[in-house]
Amino acid sequence: MVLESLLPASRNKPLARKSYAKLPTILDVPNLIKVQLDSFQRFQEDGLKHLLGEISPIRDLTGNRLELSFVAYEFREPRPGHSEQECHERDQTYSAPLYVKVRLLVKDTGEIKEQDLFFGDIPLMTEKGTFITSGAERVVVSQLLRSPGVYFTAEEDPVSGRRLCQAKLIPTRGAWLEFETSNRDVVSAKIDGKRKIPITTLLRGIGYGSDNELLKLYAKDIDTSEHDYIKTTMEREPLIRDEREALLDIYKKLHPGEMPSLDNARKLIKNLFFDAARYDLGNVGRYKLNKRLGVNVSLKERTLTKEDIIEIVRRILLINNGQDHSDDIDHLGNRRIRTVGELVQTQFRIGFLRLEQVVRERMSIIGTEAVTPSALVNIRPIVAAVREFFGGSQLSQFMDQTNPLAELTHKRRLSAMGPGGLSRERAGFEVRDVHFSHYGRICPIETPEGPNIGLIGSLATYSIINEYGFIETPYRKVHREISSKDAHLAGRSVTSDVLDEKKSVIVKEGTVISPDVAARLAKMRQRKIKVVPFVSDEIIYLPADEEDKYTIAQANAPLDENNQFKEKRIEARQADGYILEVPEKIELMDVSPKQVVSVATALTPFLEHNDANRALMGANMQRQAVPLLRPQAPLVATGMETEAAKHSRQVVFAKNAGIVTELSGYVDDKLNTKYRLIITRDDGNTDTYELMKFVRTNQGTCINQRPLVEKGEKIKAGQLLADSSATEDGELALGQNVTVAFMSWEGYNFEDAIILSSRMVEEDMFTSIHINKHEVEARDTKLGPEEITRDIPNVGEESLRELDEDGIIRVGAEVHPDDTLVGKITPKGETELSAEEKLLRAIFGEKAREVKDTSLRVPHGEWGKVINVKVYTRKDSRNGGDDLPAGVNQWVQVWIAQKRRVSVGDKLAGRHGNKGVISIIAPKEDMPFLPDGTPVDIILDPIGVPSRMNIGQVLETHLGWAAQILGFRALTPVFDGANDIAIEDALCRAWIVQQSGAVDPNPGKDAQPFKQDVATAWVNSQGYDGKAIFDETRRGQARETSLRLWLETLNIPARNLAAGELERVVEKVNAEGRFAPPTYGKVILHDGRTGVPFDQPVTVGNIYMMKLIHLVEDKVHARSTGPYSLITQQPLGGKAQFGGQRFGEMEVWALEAYGAANNLQEMLTIKSDDVTGRAKAYESIIKGDDILQPGVPESFKVLVKELQSLGLALEVINEEETTIAPAEETMKEPFKLDAGLKESEEPRWREEEDVRD
Incomplete structure (x- = not known):
């Protein structure tokens, strides 16, 4: 089965995509991993x-x-x-x-x-x-x-009720400077969090020594205010009146206990703020400071200047006086990307x-x-x-390499944590919340659900990062003027008279420029002509703080053929406000509706119909989808699938045109099997593309590239050459298109559980390949070198049958838990030899030395087929080996592939956050079936839809049903997809095709699955216009006709009903609950077990489901006996340790409540830490005897030891009043660390001791 994937993918042409998008593509999606590539290149070229x-x-x-x-x-x-x-x-x-x-x-x-x-x-x-x-x-x-720069915040003083300003000056490197205003009008500063210094003292210290100089600096700001901040602050320090006194005062406060001198004080201030070696604002800090303070200092000046400090104080005074605004620290204009x-x-x-x-x-x-x-x-x-x-x-x-989308999203991830960032514990609600400045920059949907919510985000689809690290998003410019020589001048309305050189009017205000007039204007001297505002194709990228100044229309604002706004009032946004604005005031327009969201979110069709919480889960779960053996692109897609696959770099595109001259596997000089595709270009040179075959990812999933071209085929530049494991025809393909019914079925889909048809298992629809890597090293030990060999002590030939002569498993072998992969022996510590052993040593030499078996074996719970083995051997003078770490002589790697079919307990999910666990895989013949006898593939719980408010899955189901019957693949982008009328029309066409018997049971290659002429003829025979049904331009026609036809099939005359009356009759018939109109996408299903129809029509359609990486096989675990904890002698916990299930305090209460004393005693003794009791119980089970009375648990002995460590001499006495453990004995008895280990097991500490010897 696995080998099928080596063959070229199917040559059948995929179904055509039918787009429901209403807006044209203005701007292509940028390179989605540019943020990583450009940044590292900048580091290599400029950073170093x-x-x-x-x-x-x-x-x-x-x-x-x-x-x-x-x-x-x-x-x-x-x-x-x-x-x-x-x-x-x-x-x-x-x-x-x-x-x-x-x-x-x-x-x-x-x-x-x-x-x-x-x-x-x-x-x-x-x-x-x-x-x-x-x-x-x-x-x-x-x-x-947070970006370096200055930040002003204003908080209401609880005493006076006034808004008082505080400021922080944050450099890239150096001392922080904080300013604050008290309710007594004193403005003070703190340097690096030390003692407060009045702001007047600081200003005197940087060269504004006299009172007059200080008052002159802020004369304007003082005049307009009720509060004299500068005077009040000066009065606070009456003894400091010049620069010298100020410098000495600052030195005393920063270095208390030292004798200040004027030179030292001057040097201190210089070092703190004006020395490039100790203080650096960075490019960004200087840029932000210039912008916020309105100063014009060179960007190369990366230390503070006196003007900066003066301007900061001025802003504080203005904010205190209500003449300037404070800053929003969560605004993306104040947060940057490193x-x-x-x-x-x-x-x-x-x-x-x-x-x-x-x-x-x-x-x-x-x-x-x-x-x-x-x-x-x-x-x-x-x-x-x-x-x-x-x-x-x-x-x-x-x-995260689970699938191509997971890779791509990880590279575009943003984290507010890390060095210099926030921590989960300290981060409040505000910093995690969605902010209006995130629009088009950070996705408001995609973020984790746990404690990291809001701290980890994802870049929006079109966002880029500028040279200063601020996120920019693109907008189209709205022009009110156009050049007289512009080719698009004709057809535009002018807003003022257009004059020629002689000042005579060529075009009057309000008239439209004809092509003749446009040609005449083009011949004249070039100038700007004022016209009705129109949206140009000129794109500008704006950071968040720049954007706040503009009024911006949404991407879906209706435009006419001249790109002028159709409506008199346009929905627009300005900073954090949403307004209706006249076209004359609109300055920019969004480039695409999907620019708001990230790549993963943009892959969810009908996103706008889903609750945000479920949309978040849907975006996150697509990253957890396992690549399947037979990938299928979604029947209902959004158009982002191609972009995601392309930028994940897992699909292969032709760099140049040419002819495929080779497409085969080959063995390289190191005996590795590889696969390549060679294209010979027109100039005779060749391009070689290495294909990845069954490569293990970080998460154990499989990358397997499949060629889509054949030898001898002509190739164009940019053509798709090979698909990957989670792509089909260059589109992301994370799941399968399955026929779904929303209904309850014997309670098996209670609480979001999923019922699956056995067809999914038989046809390997949700089968995935998982690869595990195991490795072993043969090292030099103090007792001699370890050896990789087939000659392993006390191991039968049966266990070694798949090993080669060197003791290494062969490629292609089927392996199960505890099978030997690589035979390895390690020298054991020498003991005193008996006479017989000395004789054997004398006869056979070193061979008779004692060794122990340290072979690499398949871990518990793993199985599969060995797909690759690599052996590396240390270089020596005789052979050209490999560079291995010191002390390692040989290193063997073994890769095991598993083909995992879908099973009960696996987690499936759609793209709308509709997740569930498979509760039963029912025989396909028992599944509910459609009127034509087709059983459904999957049954979902209808109760899971209304409370979750993810209606997108229902719309996808409907559109998928129509697409499946009519033979197209729908493309419905986020916020610009199919509306209800389009979906109803598609459903109605599908119903007509079914009713007319036009479904083709055996469509030819590349043919559509129904005969349109048959359907058209049937509609005509019923007295309606068959052509109009399939005419996409006649919206609602198919809906109306099919509703009339449906009523007529129920013997209700409908031909002459008016539109409103038709709707009323349809609703009335539907309310009876026996029949559903074609617009509802419901079907009468029959019970697969009895053949009896269900009592109500059921929503049936086609939905895209993914198998997530949370597979039951990785989680299911059982243990009979195994390792025990050294101290408590209780079984270890967890699958990785081959541990048991903890029977904890609450479980004990449950058995106590039932009075199950014997069960409880077993649980707490022989099944846990009664060392002698469990050994005897095992023996009794083997011999078939009765199990004897349990003994004293080891944990009780540990408790006794703990009490003895407190100085309490305890005696343990049983019911017969005989002493079990006298105090003196328990005190003397050494603590046995290796108690309870099986004979074959050596305690680890003893092993290490041997090695040290």
């Missing part, structure tokens, strides 16, 4: 250059002996054997060596020494936007955090600063004669910083 410039040159402590400069750097090619694929297979890091040209100047002699120094292997980003570290793909998530490049750069800075210290220290030790750059530079701090980031940072995450 900036860092090296920041610490270069490094001078020795005296400053006049040595000077070390970093002149240039380059990334060299990755080392041989370190390609992406090889790093995956061999658990290595995909990286490139960084070399830096270092120049050393010896100042005494003027000698210059230059060297290219190796600065460590730096992880490289793959073209998919990921990193490969230790063989695993990782993603660096972008961080959303992308992967910036995060890596920050980590590098830490490494470089440590390096700088090391170089300085070495400069003071080494003499100038022998010194070289390599003697000074130690790269360990840099290597450690990089390793720490990629291996341990909260933002460097193990990639």
